[in-house]
Amino acid sequence: MSALAADIADEGVKDAIVSVRDLQVQFQTSDRRATVKAVDGVDFDVRRGETFGIIGESGSGKTTIGRALVFLVKPSAGAILHNGVDPLALPRRQFQSHRRDYQIIFQDPNAALNPRMTILSSVLEPLELAREGDRAQRLRRAREAMDRVGLPQDVGDRYPHQLSGGQKQRVVIARALTLRPKLIVCDEVVAALDMSIRGDVLNLFAELQRDLGLTYVFITHDLAVVSHISERIAVMYLGRFVELGPTEQVSERPLHPYTQALLSAEPRPLPSSMRSGNRIVLQGEIPSPIDPPSGCRFRTRCQYAQALCAEQTPEWRELARDHWVACHFADRPSFSPN
Numbered sequence: 001m002s003a004l005a006a007d008i009a010d011e012g013v014k015d016a017i018v019s020v021r022d023l024q025v026q027f028q029t030s031d032r033r034a035t036v037k038a039v040d041g042v043d044f045d046v047r048r049g050e051t052f053g054i055i056g057e058s059g060s061g062k063t064t065i066g067r068a069l070v071f072l073v074k075p076s077a078g079a080i081l082h083n084g085v086d087p088l089a090l091p092r093r094q095f096q097s098h099r100r101d102y103q104i105i106f107q108d109p110n111a112a113l114n115p116r117m118t119i120l121s122s123v124l125e126p127l128e129l130a131r132e133g134d135r136a137q138r139l140r141r142a143r144e145a146m147d148r149v150g151l152p153q154d155v156g157d158r159y160p161h162q163l164s165g166g167q168k169q170r171v172v173i174a175r176a177l178t179l180r181p182k183l184i185v186c187d188e189v190v191a192a193l194d195m196s197i198r199g200d201v202l203n204l205f206a207e208l209q210r211d212l213g214l215t216y217v218f219i220t221h222d223l224a225v226v227s228h229i230s231e232r233i234a235v236m237y238l239g240r241f242v243e244l245g246p247t248e249q250v251s252e253r254p255l256h257p258y259t260q261a262l263l264s265a266e267p268r269p270l271p272s273s274m275r276s277g278n279r280i281v282l283q284g285e286i287p288s289p290i291d292p293p294s295g296c297r298f299r300t301r302c303q304y305a306q307a308l309c310a311e312q313t314p315e316w317r318e319l320a321r322d323h324w325v326a327c328h329f330a331d332r333p334s335f336s337p338n
């Protein structure tokens, strides 16, 4: 066990199914001349049975965190523990079987489904690759999973192009369920679906969580989606978390100027103080993660930025119980929207 992993184990966050400490994920640009710091020092724990939401603009590093959580991409530094265990320290065989407990679902079901395979073969595939049970047991489990997600059995003989977007996403969910995971990372899973069926698919996720005791990490750029489904929300900006707390607190009393800007841009549920036209317009684009601003990364777009913000990186502080923020001035009363 690495020293960092040992520290996490010592901290004893008892109900953590995932613990992340100082996670960094870097990529080389295609010309290999620069390093993209996609995730650059993130700490959090996901509690067993909860839905942990991550929001932020496109390019902030959400997908990279999701992929790292299930070890589709290797951390460049820091540690990720699953149930207190460092999966990277497991022998290869054990690592492969361990990974089945931690699944990820992406936005586009078309990318996840082979157009030439029937739906039933697609749902069976993970069980076959994992060599779970005999053929009859695998079939039973695949059919059970299809039932669970509300797909009629006759859909099994069809091909992806014969299904609607919502049905295809249900197939992808069924595929993930066959392996009986403990945690599912859901990356923009309703973003590609028609508004009219988003609610149904979100309700399906909630129902599966209740029935199967699943834990979710729910990644989205859509605040309405994340506040509908998550107990806690993390707000991500340029490779770091800027705020983390219970959904109600973060959406009613956002402490970070970036969260305040995101909320004020939302047409729907707004904190009361923002309903009367206090819209904060975020200026400019998110800077490049190749060369992020010094000090506070948000400073180039923050209406409250001061000299200190360029000089010092704000500490990650717990300002209220369970409510964390990284901003030098977040505890100033004049700064809060309430």
Ligand SMILES: Nc1ncnc2c1ncn2[C@@H]1O[C@H](COP(=O)(O)OP(=O)(O)O)[C@@H](O)[C@H]1O
Residues within 6 Å of the ligand: 027, 028, 029, 036, 037, 038, 056, 057, 058, 059, 060, 061, 062, 063, 064, 065, 289
């Ligand atoms: N495989 C990769 N190679 C190089 N850069 C990458 C790779 N994956 C992601 N990035 C870069 O990392 C940053 C974060 O990307 P991503 O995690 O997809 O953010 P989000 O999901 O929040 O939109 C972006 O600047 C993106 O271009």
Ligand code: SF4
Residues within 6 Å of the ligand: 256, 257, 258, 296, 297, 298, 299, 300, 302, 303, 304, 305, 306, 309, 314, 326, 327, 328, 329, 330
């Ligand atoms: S630290 Fe400074 S720049 Fe960063 S969010 Fe706070 S006030 Fe704005």
Ligand SMILES: [Mg+2]
Residues within 6 Å of the ligand: 062, 063, 064
């Ligand atoms: Mg993404």
